[in-house]
Amino acid sequence: MFETLLFEITDGRALITLNRPDVYNAFNDQMRKELLAALKEAEKNTAVRVVILTGAGKAFCSGQDLKEVLANPDRSISESLHKGYNPLIKQMRNMPKPVIGRLNGIAAGAGCSLALACDMVIASEEAALSEIFINIGLVLDSGSAYFLPRLVGSALAFELATTGRKVSAKEAVTIGLINKAVPSDQLDTAVMEMAAYYEHAPTKAIGLMKKMLNKSFQSDLDTLLEYEAYCQDIAASTSDSKEGIAAFLQKRKPQFKGE
Amino acid sequence: MFETLLFEITDGRALITLNRPDVYNAFNDQMRKELLAALKEAEKNTAVRVVILTGAGKAFCSGQDLKEVLANPDRSISESLHKGYNPLIKQMRNMPKPVIGRLNGIAAGAGCSLALACDMVIASEEAALSEIFINIGLVLDSGSAYFLPRLVGSALAFELATTGRKVSAKEAVTIGLINKAVPSDQLDTAVMEMAAYYEHAPTKAIGLMKKMLNKSFQSDLDTLLEYEAYCQDIAASTSDSKEGIAAFLQKRKPQFKGE
Amino acid sequence: MFETLLFEITDGRALITLNRPDVYNAFNDQMRKELLAALKEAEKNTAVRVVILTGAGKAFCSGQDLKEVLANPDRSISESLHKGYNPLIKQMRNMPKPVIGRLNGIAAGAGCSLALACDMVIASEEAALSEIFINIGLVLDSGSAYFLPRLVGSALAFELATTGRKVSAKEAVTIGLINKAVPSDQLDTAVMEMAAYYEHAPTKAIGLMKKMLNKSFQSDLDTLLEYEAYCQDIAASTSDSKEGIAAFLQKRKPQFKGE
Numbered sequence: 059m060f061e062t063l064l065f066e067i068t069d070g071r072a073l074i075t076l077n078r079p080d081v082y083n084a085f086n087d088q089m090r091k092e093l094l095a096a097l098k099e100a101e102k103n104t105a106v107r108v109v110i111l112t113g114a115g116k117a118f119c120s121g122q123d124l125k126e127v128l129a130n131p132d133r134s135i136s137e138s139l140h141k142g143y144n145p146l147i148k149q150m151r152n153m154p155k156p157v158i159g160r161l162n163g164i165a166a167g168a169g170c171s172l173a174l175a176c177d178m179v180i181a182s183e184e185a186a187l188s189e190i191f192i193n194i195g196l197v198l199d200s201g202s203a204y205f206l207p208r209l210v211g212s213a214l215a216f217e218l219a220t221t222g223r224k225v226s227a228k229e230a231v232t233i234g235l236i237n238k239a240v241p242s243d244q245l246d247t248a249v250m251e252m253a254a255y256y257e258h259a260p261t262k263a264i265g266l267m268k269k270m271l272n273k274s275f276q277s278d279l280d281t282l283l284e285y286e287a288y289c290q291d292i293a294a295s296t297s298d299s300k301e302g303i304a305a306f307l308q309k310r311k312p313q314f315k316g317e
Numbered sequence: 318m319f320e321t322l323l324f325e326i327t328d329g330r331a332l333i334t335l336n337r338p339d340v341y342n343a344f345n346d347q348m349r350k351e352l353l354a355a356l357k358e359a360e361k362n363t364a365v366r367v368v369i370l371t372g373a374g375k376a377f378c379s380g381q382d383l384k385e386v387l388a389n390p391d392r393s394i395s396e397s398l399h400k401g402y403n404p405l406i407k408q409m410r411n412m413p414k415p416v417i418g419r420l421n422g423i424a425a426g427a428g429c430s431l432a433l434a435c436d437m438v439i440a441s442e443e444a445a446l447s448e449i450f451i452n453i454g455l456v457l458d459s460g461s462a463y464f465l466p467r468l469v470g471s472a473l474a475f476e477l478a479t480t481g482r483k484v485s486a487k488e489a490v491t492i493g494l495i496n497k498a499v500p501s502d503q504l505d506t507a508v509m510e511m512a513a514y515y516e517h518a519p520t521k522a523i524g525l526m527k528k529m530l531n532k533s534f535q536s537d538l539d540t541l542l543e544y545e546a547y548c549q550d551i552a553a554s555t556s557d558s559k560e561g562i563a564a565f566l567q568k569r570k571p572q573f574k575g576e
Numbered sequence: 577m578f579e580t581l582l583f584e585i586t587d588g589r590a591l592i593t594l595n596r597p598d599v600y601n602a603f604n605d606q607m608r609k610e611l612l613a614a615l616k617e618a619e620k621n622t623a624v625r626v627v628i629l630t631g632a633g634k635a636f637c638s639g640q641d642l643k644e645v646l647a648n649p650d651r652s653i654s655e656s657l658h659k660g661y662n663p664l665i666k667q668m669r670n671m672p673k674p675v676i677g678r679l680n681g682i683a684a685g686a687g688c689s690l691a692l693a694c695d696m697v698i699a700s701e702e703a704a705l706s707e708i709f710i711n712i713g714l715v716l717d718s719g720s721a722y723f724l725p726r727l728v729g730s731a732l733a734f735e736l737a738t739t740g741r742k743v744s745a746k747e748a749v750t751i752g753l754i755n756k757a758v759p760s761d762q763l764d765t766a767v768m769e770m771a772a773y774y775e776h777a778p779t780k781a782i783g784l785m786k787k788m789l790n791k792s793f794q795s796d797l798d799t800l801l802e803y804e805a806y807c808q809d810i811a812a813s814t815s816d817s818k819e820g821i822a823a824f825l826q827k828r829k830p831q832f833k834g835e
Contacts, residue, residue, distance in 0.1 A: 124824065135812045136805040144801045151797060156479060177475045192785075194824055195778035195817030195832065197807050203788040204800040208471040211752040212726040215789055216695045220674060220782045221773060233752070234470040234492070255480060260454035264479045267451075270462040271474055275534050275793050279410060282463035283403045287395040289456050294394045299454030306383065306453055314454065415738060436734045467730040493729040493751070514739060519713035523738045526710075529721040530733055534793050538669060541722040542662045546654040548715050553653045558713030565642065565712055573713065 062089035064114065065096045070107040070257035070316070072100035079115025084123035085168055090142040094149060101153040107316045108256035109153075110249060111176060112160035118185065121167025124194075135199075143168055143200040150175045151201075151272060154265025156256045160249045161185040161227065161236065171200030174209065177268065179236035180252060181227035182245045187235060188224045208275060209235050260298035261316035321348035323373065324355045329366040329516035329575070331359035338374025343382035344427055349401040353408055360412040366575045367515035368412075369508060370435060371419035377444065380426025383453075394458075402427055402459040409434045410460075410531060413524025415515045419508045420444040420486065420495065430459030433468065436527065438495035439511060440486035441504045446494060447483045467534060468494050519557035520575035580607035582632065583614045588625040588775035588834070590618035597633025602641035603686055608660040612667055619671040625834045626774035627671075628767060629694060630678035636703065639685025642712075653717075661686055661718040668693045669719075669790060672783025674774045678767045679703040679745065679754065689718030692727065695786065697754035698770060699745035700763045705753065706742045726793060727753050778816035779834035 059065055064075035074096050076083035083089075100109045113119055127133075150157050150172075159176030166188045173179055173187060189206070191198055198206070198219050206215040210233045218225065227239035240248045256264070266289040273285060293299055298314045305312035318324055323334035333355050335342035342348075359368045372378055386394075409416050409431075418435030425447045432438055432446060448465070450457055457465070457478050465474040469492045477484065486498035499507045515523070525548040532544060552558055557573045564571035577583055582593035592614050594601035601607075618627045631637055645651075668675050668690075677694030684706045691697055691705060707724070709716055716724070716737050724733040728751045736743065745757035758766045774782070784807040791803060811817055816832045823830035 124821065127821075128825075134809055136809045139801070139805040139808060144805065147801065148797065156475075177479075178472060192778060192781055193830075194820030195781050195811060195814055195830075196820070197781050197784045197804065197811045198788060199804045199808050201797065201801060201804070203785070203792055203804050204795070204797050205471065207726065207789060207792040208466065210470065211728065212723065212789065213696060213755050214752060215792075216674075216786070217755050219785050219789065220695075220777070234473060237472050237476050259479070260451060263451055263454050263456050266456045267462070267478050268475070270457060271466060271471065271478065272797065274462055274466040274474075276796050277463070278535050279407065279460065279463050279531065283398070283406065283460060286456065286458045286460070286462050287398040287403065290398060290458050291393055291395045293454060293456045296454055302453030302455070303383065303386075307387075312453075415734075436738075437731060464730065467725065469729065493732060496731050496735050518738070519710060522710055522713050522715050525715045526721070526737050527734070529716060530725060530730065530737065533721055533725040533733075536722070537794050538666065538719065538722050538790065542657070542665065542719060545715065545717040545719070545721050546657040546662065549657060549717050550652055550654045552713060552715045555713055561712030561714070562642065562645070566646075571712075 060092040060096060062086070063092050063096055065099070067103065067106060070105060071253050072103070072106045072109045074100070074109065074111050075114050076112070076119050077114045079113075079117070081123055082117035082120035082164065083113040083115070083169070084120045086123045086126045087142065090146060094146050097146070097149045097153060101149075101155060107155060107259070107261045108253050109155060109157045110160050110253055111157060111172070112162050117163040118161050118165040119169030119172055120164065121169040121190065139199055143171070147171065147175045147201040151268070154268060155261060156264055158249060158252055158256070160245065162245065164188065166190045168200045171198070171202040171205070174205035174235070175201050178252070180238045180240070180245070180249050181230065181236055182242040183227050183239050184242050185227045186224045187230055188222055189218050190222045192220055192222045258314055260296065260302065260314045262296045262298060263293045266293055319351040319355060321345070322351050322355055324358070326362065326365060329364060330512050331362070331365045331368045333359070333368065333370050334373050335371070335378050336373045338376070340382055341376035341379035341423070342372040342374070342428070343379045345382045345385045346401065349405060353405050356405070356408045356412060360414060366414060366518070366520045367512050368414060368416045369419050369512055370416060370431070371421050376422040377420050377424040378428030378431055379423065380428040380449065398458055402430070406430065406434045406460040410527070413527060414520060415523055417508060417511055417515070419504065421504065423447065425449045427459045430457070430461040430464070433464035433494070434460050437511070439497045439499070439504070439508050440489065440495055441501040442486050442498050443501050444486045445483045446489055447481055448478050449481045451479055451481045517573055519555065519561065519573045521555045521557060522552045525552055578610040578614060580604070581610050581614055583617070585621065585624060588623060589771050590614075590621070590624045590627045592618070592627065592629050594631045594637050597635070599641055600635035600638035600682065601631040601633070601687070602638045604641045604644045605660065608664060612664050615664070615667045615671060619667075619673060625673060625777070625779045626771050627673060627675045628678050628771055629675060629690070630680050635681040636679050636683040637687030637690055638682065639687040639708065657717055661689075665689065665693045665719040669786070672786060673779060674782055676767060676770055676774070678763065680763065682706065684708045686718045689716070689720040689723070692723035692753070693719050696770070698756045698758070698763070698767050699748065699754055700760040701745050701757050702760050703745045704742045705748055706740055707736050708740045710738055710740045776832055778814065778820065778832045780814045780816060781811045784811055
C-alpha cells in the first residue's frame with residue numbers, strides 16, 4: 059500500500075511505522091504524502107480507535123531529508139511546509155482519535171515536531187529529542203513553536219529551540235516534554251498497554267477532549283466553560299456514555315464501543 | 318444556615334466544608350446552590366480575607382451525584398453546567414480573595430475541577446485527584462479543560478484527561494497540579510499557616526493579582542504590561558500599600574488591614 | 577559612558593552589569609534610562625551577538641529604589657512603568673538577540689521581573705528570586721504577570737505572586753523558573769560557555785525564534801504554523817543557513833556570522 063511506511067491495522071489499532079531506516083526515517087515528499095494518507099485512512103476507518111506512530115530501525119525520525127532540499131533548489135521551505143508538513147501536523151491534532159508516539163530512537167528537527175504533535179509520547183530510555191533546526195541556521199517549524207512552550211514553559215522552550223541540545227528521554231519526562239520513558243526492552247509492553255486502554259475507551263469523548271485541549275491556552279475561562287458545556291452535551295448523547303453510566307450503576311466494567 | 322455545607326467564619330477566615338460525607342461529598346443541586354451562596358457570602362463579608370474549601374469525612378469531593386442525574390433524565394448536562402457548576406467556578410476565580418483548597422481526600426470529576434479552581438491547593442499525602450469523566454464516557458467540565466494545561470502542560474493534560482488515572486498528592490506536586498502535600502496529620506497545620514498569612518496580607522493586591530493572572534496565558538506581553546500598570550496604580554492607592562511602605566522604612570512588620 | 581552600569585563589549589558579547597551595589601542594584605530613573613540605552617546599543621551594534629545581564633556585588637537587582645518613590649510623591653507608579661520599566665522589558669523581549677541573565681544574587685520585585693525577561697537565566701546556587709511586591713501591598717509589574725504562569729504554571733504562579741516567598745536557585749530550576757543553577761565559583765564558566773555558543777550561533781534565526789515563541793501561548797496552532805513558515809523562508813535566505821547546510825554536507829563545523 060505504501061512505500062515509505064508500514065501501515066497495519068490490528069483490532070482497534072493502526073500502527074504506522076516510518077520506514078526509511080537507511081536515512082533514519084528522514085522525510086521526503088513521498089513519506090509526507092503517504093503519512094498524511096495513512097493518518098486520514100486511520101481517521102476514516104471506524105474500527106480504528108487509537109493510532110501508534112513509530113520509526114523502523116534505530117531512529118524515530120531525523121526530520122527533513124536534506125538531499126531532497128538540495129535536489130529542489132527552487133522550492134521554498136514555506137511551500138513544503140504549507141503543502142507537506144503543516145497538513146500532517148494539523149491532521150494529527152485535529153483527528154478525533156488518540157495518537158500515541160512510540161519513540162524508539164532519535165526525533166530531530168521536523169521529526170521532533172512530529173513526536174510533539176502526538177497526543178502522548180512513550181519513549182525508550184535510549185531515545186532522545188532535538189530541535190536541530192538551529193544547527194543549519196533555521197527556525198522551529200512543523201508546530202514546534204506551538205508545542206514547546208505548552209510542554210516545558212518559556213525558559214526551557216527558548217533553550218531547547220536555540221541550542222538544539224539533545225534531550226534524553228528521561229530528562230524529557232522530567233521537564234514535561236513527553237509522558238513516559240521505559241527501558242528499551244519494555245517499550246512495546248508500555249505502548250501496547252496504553253494502546254489497549256484507548257482501544258476500549260470512549261473514543262468520541264476523547265476526540266472531543268482533543269478539541270477542547272487544543273483551544274485551552276489561548277482561550278479565557280468563560281470561553282472554555284461554554285465550550286466544555288457544548289461538548290459535554292454531545293458526549294452525554296453517545297451510546298458509550300449511556301453504557302458508562304449503566305455499568306457504573308451495575309458495578310460492572312463498561313464495554314465501550316467508540317460510538 | 319446550610320444543609321449540605323458547614324460554613325464557619327473565624328477571624329478573617331471562612332471555612333467551607335462540603336458536608337455530604339455519606340456520598341463522598343458528591344454534588345447535588347442543593348450543594349451547588351449552597352456552595353455558590355457561601356462563596357458569595359465570603360466575598361461580601363469584608364472581615365473575610367481568605368477562604369478555605371475542604372470536605373467532610375474521607376473525600377474532598379467525588380463530583381456529580383449520579384443519582385441526581387438519573388432522577389432528572391430530561392435535564393441536559395449543559396443546563397446543569399450553565400446553571401450550577403460554571404457559576405461556581407467563575408465565582409471562585411473572580412472573587413478578589415484567595416481560595417485555598419484543603420485537599421483532605423479524593424477529588425474526582427467535577428470535584429477535581431473544584432480543587433483546580435482553588436487558587437492554591439494543599440493536600441494530605443493520602444489525597445488524590447482524578448479526572449474520572451472519561452470512565453462514564455464524558456469529557457472534562459467545570460473548568461478542567463482550562464486549568465489542566467495551565468498547570469501541567471499539554472502532554473500530561475491529555476493523559477490525565479483521557480485516562481482519568483488517579484494522581485497521588487505527591488505526584489500532583491511534582492507535576493505542578495497542586496502546591497503542597499504533607500502527611501495527613503500535618504494537613505491542618507500547613508493549611509492554617511497559609512491561611513494565617515493570607516488573613517494578614519494586603520487582600521486588595523491579592524484580588525488584583527488574581528485578575529492579572531487570569532488574563533495571562535491568553536494575552537500578549539504588551540496587553541499584560543498595560544494591565545499591570547493599571548492595577549498597580551490601584552494597588553498603590555490602598556492604605557495597605559501605604560502601610561507597607563511605611564513599615565519598610567521604619568523597619569517594622571506591616572499591619573495590613575485588607576483595605 | 578554610563579554611571580549606573582558597566583557596559584563592556586568583548587568580541588561578540590555585550591556584558592551589562594547593574595552597578596549600584598551599595599543599594600543592591602536597585603532601580604532609579606537613571607539606571608532605567610541607562611539600561612534601556614545599553615540594550616539599544618547592544619541591539620544596534622552588529623558585532624554583538626549575545627547580551628549578558630548581571631549585577632555588581634552581592635545582588636542581581638533588588639527592584640525599585642523606594643527612596644526614589646518617596647522623593648517623588650506626585651509621580652504615579654503607572655507613569656514610571658510606562659516610561660521606565662515597560663520599555664525596558666519590551667526591549668529585552670523584542671530585540672532579535674539572545675539575552676542571558678547571569679543571576680549572581682537576589683532578584684527581587686522589578687529585579688525579579690528583569691531576570692524573568694531574560695531569554696535564559698543561569699544562576700549561582702546562592703542566588704534567589706522573590707516577587708516581593710506583595711510585601712508592600714503592591715502587585716506584580718514589569719512583566720511578571722506575563723512571565724510567571726508561562727514559566728511555572730498557574731498554581732505556583734499564584735503562590736509566588738501572592739506570598740513573595742524567596743525561591744532558591746535550585747528550586748527555581750526544578751519548577752522551570754530559570755534554566756540552570758551552579759555553585760557560585762562555576763557561574764562564570766557556565767555563563768561564558770553559553771555565551772560562547774550564542775556568539776557563534778546563527779543569530780538571525782535566534783531573533784526570529786524569539787518572535788515566534790513570544791506569540792506562542794496566545795496563538796492557535798494554525799496561526800503558529802503560518803508564522804513558522806513565514807519565518808522559515810526568512811531564515812532559509814540568510815547566509816548562515818546556507819553555510820549551515822554546506823557545512824553539514826561537507827561534514828565540517830559551520831562558521832556562522834550572524835548574518
